[in-house]
Amino acid sequence: MGNLVRSHTCGELRPSSVGQRALLMGWVDRRRDMGQIIFIDLRDREGITQIVVRSDADAEAHRTAEALRPEYVLAVEGTVVARDPQTINPNLPTGEVELLADRIYWLNDSQTPPFELTDDVRAPEELRLAYRYLDLRRPKMQRNIRLRHAVSWAIREYMNQQGFLEIETPFLTKSTPEGARDYLVPSRVQPGRFYALPQSPQLFKQILMISGFDRYFQIVRCFRDEDLRADRQPEFTQVDIEMSFPQREVLFGLIEGLMVKAFACANVTVTTPFPRMTYQEAIERYGSDKPDTRFGLELINLSDLFRESEFRVFKDIVQKGGYVKAITVPSGGRYSRKELDDLVEVAKQFGAQGLLWVRPDGDGVKSSFPKAVTEETLRAVLRRAQANPDSLVLIAAGALKNVSEILSGLRLHLGRRENLIDNGRYNFLWVTEFPLFVYDEKERRFMAMHHPFTAPLDEDIDRLTTAPEAVRAKAYDLVLNGMEIGGGSLRIHRQDHQRTIFQALGIRKEEAEEKFGFFLNALQYGTPPHGGIALGLDRIVMILAGEKSLREVIAFPKTASATCPLTQAPSSVSPAQLSELRIQSTDTE
């Protein structure tokens, strides 16, 4: 590069610079060769500037320009000139000017890229990931990654202003039971022992409260060895927050303020405070603990209508404590037979045995109910469901959990299908009072719904031993447009309480000592009341960027099978490496 110094970026030149000398550096985005005059779109992360190379202005530069190809790297020196009015390009911020080149420095050439680096990329994702460095050159990816930077920056600025200290916690830490599968790291120095990569810095941030740091935050990588989804990566970034002497409302206010700042990065105005809804209400109305409140189609309880009805199947379900619930689709009456069948398939995907429907038909009623069900019952259903003449009422029955999953799945499906979702809206929602425990049928014991360090509601403490399933927790989730973007709780800060919870979870005393002894110990030394939250940074940025996949806002993400096509990770390692770690693989491949 000699001692060339860039004078402007490729997004910078304006008519005010006309007549000045300029030196730009960047990549050849496109070359348009007209013979004696060649146009080059020079691109860097700030934009595109048109370079003009004329044989009559500089023959040598023109000869160089003839050999240029896409993605070659150049430094171009020349004079900023105004474009003729009829040649102005209104699509470019720099479109009123161009750089008349007299020197082209060929900094590097490039292989032909395996796909075109345009915003509407049409390459398979695997190829994009294998050549991620090219994919990331695309303006859209540059925008996403810059947005991510802006959000992180805004969060640090805000948390600092609010008196929070960013403190790092270990990545090589201790595997703990409960929760997701750990990524393990073998210890060479302690053969046969393993570190775990943190699923979150949960215990460390609580210990930092015990240490008197009062207000902590960290933008931190977390690791969970579970199967992936569009919104789940094995390593992801969390905005981890914890504070001492917390009031829930103070914490909510803090986070709402944080969201205002973060969303301002994408010019989205957020109104506070956010609505609140208890877990129970969310399940009743939406069948989900993370309801998308951008549209209606709320669930309707029909259980009482069938408790004493002639329809045996539903009657039995209700009398055994199950539910019959429905969704009314306002204009669903026009659905064809096939469309109805498709809906049944969707319901089955969410665990339904079947799905019944009812709709008005002129003065009568049409339905997929068996003949034995009277028109009177069906009319009662239509009344309860507030069906209009064009409505369709979809009905599922079973255990509450089952019915909720079916209808919430169906609700989202119908919301999209009927175009009821306004993509320009950002509906935040605090979901509160989660159950402290959920019963695990397979393990036949209670599990912590949030995590084992969550405090129960004071008024429910008496039920810890008598009716664990009815105990509510001081836990809360932050939901945005039907996606969980954060979750937290007020924590247990007394050792005896913590031991009671471990006991309720069926964790034996010895196991509690072995796995959490260090923490139980720490709790004894003047632990302040504390609580916090963790926010999913990747998901927040994904929503702000309008993307459907986390991979679009992570520079180097993993595929659905947790591989990296760029580096080919994970890969096998040499026998020497393994033996040094005293590790043997049982898999021959």
Added chain:
RNA sequence: GGGGUCGUAGUUCAGCUGGUUAGAACGCCGGCCUGUCACGUCGGAGGUCGCGAGUUCGAGUCUCGUCGGCCCCGCCA
């Protein structure tokens, strides 16, 4: 672990009920062009039809298996 879906030039896709030499567009290479900006124009190269078996006189096409991408269920305190 299960279900769905996709896999044909570098890329996006077409390829009929199995039947000549597997096509198009973009990209790439070469020629021409002094105002283009998705430049235009003329010409050219480019294929393990994901992989492996099977059925058949004959398979891109049918069957089975397998691998990979994506989506979903399980899983994700």
